[in-house]
Amino acid sequence: METCGSSWLWKRFLLSSLFLFVFSTIGSSSHQTSSAIRFKLAQAADAERQVMMRAGAPFKVALFADLHFGEDAWTDWGPLQDVNSINVMNTVLHHETPDFVIYLGDVITANNIMIENASLYWDQATSPARNRGIPWASVFGNHDDAPFQWPLDWFSAPGIPPIHCPQTSASCSGEDECSFRGTGRLELMKNEIKYNASFSSYGPRNLWPSVSNYVLQVSSPDDPQSPVAFLYFLDSGGGSYPEVISSGQAEWFLKKSEEINADSRVPEIIFWHIPSKAYKAVAPKFGIRKPCVGSINKEKVAAQEGEMGIMDLLVKRTSVKAVFVGHDHGLDWCCPYKKLWLCYARHTGYGGYGNWPRGARILEITHNPFSLRSWIRMEDGNVHSEVVLS
Numbered sequence: 001m002e003t004c005g006s007s008w009l010w011k012r013f014l015l016s017s018l019f020l021f022v023f024s025t026i027g028s029s030s031h032q033t034s035s036a037i038r039f040k041l042a043q044a045a046d047a048e049r050q051v052m053m054r055a056g057a058p059f060k061v062a063l064f065a066d067l068h069f070g071e072d073a074w075t076d077w078g079p080l081q082d083v084n085s086i087n088v089m090n091t092v093l094h095h096e097t098p099d100f101v102i103y104l105g106d107v108i109t110a111n112n113i114m115i116e117n118a119s120l121y122w123d124q125a126t127s128p129a130r131n132r133g134i135p136w137a138s139v140f141g142n143h144d145d146a147p148f149q150w151p152l153d154w155f156s157a158p159g160i161p162p163i164h165c166p167q168t169s170a171s172c173s174g175e176d177e178c179s180f181r182g183t184g185r186l187e188l189m190k191n192e193i194k195y196n197a198s199f200s201s202y203g204p205r206n207l208w209p210s211v212s213n214y215v216l217q218v219s220s221p222d223d224p225q226s227p228v229a230f231l232y233f234l235d236s237g238g239g240s241y242p243e244v245i246s247s248g249q250a251e252w253f254l255k256k257s258e259e260i261n262a263d264s265r266v267p268e269i270i271f272w273h274i275p276s277k278a279y280k281a282v283a284p285k286f287g288i289r290k291p292c293v294g295s296i297n298k299e300k301v302a303a304q305e306g307e308m309g310i311m312d313l314l315v316k317r318t319s320v321k322a323v324f325v326g327h328d329h330g331l332d333w334c335c336p337y338k339k340l341w342l343c344y345a346r347h348t349g350y351g352g353y354g355n356w357p358r359g360a361r362i363l364e365i366t367h368n369p370f371s372l373r374s375w376i377r378m379e380d381g382n383v384h385s386e387v388v389l390s
């Protein structure tokens, strides 16, 4: 009997989720699972959330950029790409055993997602870190909360694939379930931070609709009171509103950094998704030559729509060491810009445009003395583009 909710699509989705779950559980090893215990949260009302380093070890971060989960679920191609992306992440985590993971935006391709709740895909994307007990944080990209875009070719022969909508409640109208309205930033965030290992945050209300604006403090167990570094996360927009870091966000950064790091003694590292216009100014023209370091320079910088002051603030602070972005899948370089570095991550996902081999940028922070090193770990295990950023 055809009930109002049953569908091949939904069943296939559940099957592929189960598959991914089994898949991503394989390879998680016990010593990594226990690492979750090393990370204590500063629960005090005003304190920035703290990420604790391991005693006597550098702090290592893996950047997973542009995973683009949830594409083309109505074909075989789409779900296979997500399995491949899980493989890339597991390979990188296996080789690097990082202390922390940053999901650098475009975690999902919401404009392709035909289910009501895109968090189901978001959760698949964060499962490799979660299954290993590795804490993580995320920022939003321009695809994460976009509404469904009906493919044009569905309106020619052979027409719209036989989509039925999942049964999620007693109601059989299917209206909500079939709206493909997209899952908003706040809802995605709410569903992510249910996990204790997520260090992401809604950010200050007055900055909404820009959501993922927050700062984390990296601390050493030798002296948890004196920060080793601050990691700033900013929402560079896109999807449901323009691709920009607003003057409100710039002001927030200024206020926050002056409040918690007035004398600029603690190094600051910045993460967002869409490159700012300054990336265009430093982009290598043809091959990547010193002082830039990287391996692919295959497209133009697709920058934010406007510059509302954040870059001026960043270059003025001697404590800001580097900015990391994703978005342009064919770029993986780091170039100096005034006193800081502008870096791309590396396209990690099989979703999204481009067939350049996948990988992840790794950051390594040492303490006493402070240093920031970075390299790219590829899905075949190779390492390249090592650079000292501070």
Ligand SMILES: *[C@@H]1O[C@H](CO)[C@@H](O)[C@H](O)[C@H]1NC(C)=O
Pocket (backbone or CB within 6 Å): 117, 119, 120, 123, 191
């Ligand atoms: C959406 O999915 C997330 C993650 O699986 C879940 O926690 C949440 O309850 C779901 N929300 C709704 C409205 O179904």
Ligand SMILES: *[C@@H]1O[C@H](CO)[C@@H](O)[C@H](O)[C@H]1NC(C)=O
Pocket (backbone or CB within 6 Å): 194, 195, 196
């Ligand atoms: C998160 O931590 C709290 C308090 O330690 C615990 O009660 C809860 O079960 C944890 N949740 C998950 C999903 O691990």
